[in-house]
Amino acid sequence: PLDETAILNCLSTAFAGMTLAKQAIAADVKPAFRKHMPREQWEWLDEFAPQTIAWPDDKPKRLQYPDEPADKHGNPLPVELHVKLHDCFRLAEHPRICDGEHIVRFKLLTPKKRKIDFCDDWPTFKQREYPRIRKDLLAKFPGVGWV
Numbered sequence: 001p002l003d004e005t006a007i008l009n010c011l012s013t014a015f016a017g018m019t020l021a022k023q024a025i026a027a028d029v030k031p032a033f034r035k036h037m038p039r040e041q042w043e044w045l046d047e048f049a050p051q052t053i054a055w056p057d058d059k060p061k062r063l064q065y066p067d068e069p070a071d072k073h074g075n076p077l078p079v080e081l082h083v084k085l086h087d088c089f090r091l092a093e094h095p096r097i098c099d100g101e102h103i104v105r106f107k108l109l110t111p112k113k114r115k116i117d118f119c120d121d122w123p124t125f126k127q128r129e130y131p132r133i134r135k136d137l138l139a140k141f142p143g144v145g146w147v
Contacts, residue, residue, distance in 0.1 A: 006036050048098055053081065056090035063097070063104065078105035078120070085109065085116055085130075085137070086144050094122040111141050 002010075014032035015024050034042045052060035066077035079097060085108045095104045106119040116133065119125040138146055 002033070002036060010036055050097060053095050053097070053104065055087070057087070076102075078103065080105045080107050082107045082109060082113075084111060084113070086111065086146060088122055088126070091122050094120070110137070111144050 010032040011029065013035070014027050014029040018024050018027065037045075049065075050063065052062050055061045061081055061083060064080040064082060066079070068077060070076050079102065081095070081104050083106055088106070088108070094106075096102060097104060103120050106122065106125075108116040108119055108125075110116055117125075117129065119129075134146060137144070
């Protein structure tokens, strides 16, 4: 089990030799924790809270987990996927994690990786919001295969 002592040992291992806070912030602590967990447990963790999700183009997309679990009102903050809007058109449904309990919020980007909008429901966004912005996107990015 991961009691307080085990957690401190894992963090100590992960941060060994580091002297700067920015090093610790960038550190990958997952391997240190995996050493203290049975294989079945970390396989379950990878499935329940994955680092990436499958995508229609067969290239897994990396998820961005929030630094804080909740906002100032106690509401859970969503996991985000920063994705170019035109890469979403082949999606049939909006992805979820944690056994379907949590949606993955999209930060929709232009081809130049500038923010367009946030999206918590891709089919609805595609049906309602996309038609409003499509003309501008066609003008700014004519070579992209906008649907």
